[in-house]
Amino acid sequence: IERLRCEDGRLTPRQRELVERVALGHRNEDIAHALGVSTNTIRNQLAVVFKKLGAANRADVVRLAVLR
Numbered sequence: 001i002e003r004l005r006c007e008d009g010r011l012t013p014r015q016r017e018l019v020e021r022v023a024l025g026h027r028n029e030d031i032a033h034a035l036g037v038s039t040n041t042i043r044n045q046l047a048v049v050f051k052k053l054g055a056a057n058r059a060d061v062v063r064l065a066v067l068r
Helices: 013-023 028-035 039-053 058-065
Strands: none
Touching: 013 028, 013 039, 013 058, 028 039, 039 058
16 A cells, blocks of 8 residues: 555544554654654644544554544
């Protein structure tokens, strides 16, 4: 699978992009490098996504935002 689509309206476009990359198995370091930001920025942005979705971990994020 090259591309998964997250269309969860609770998330911003940037947050949806992060979720899609997480769903593809990308690590925070890989995401940060691809987007030109620090790993701390990705960690913090994902923490906001976790809170918005009520997710406990990365697998929950994928289940709640992509596979629903």
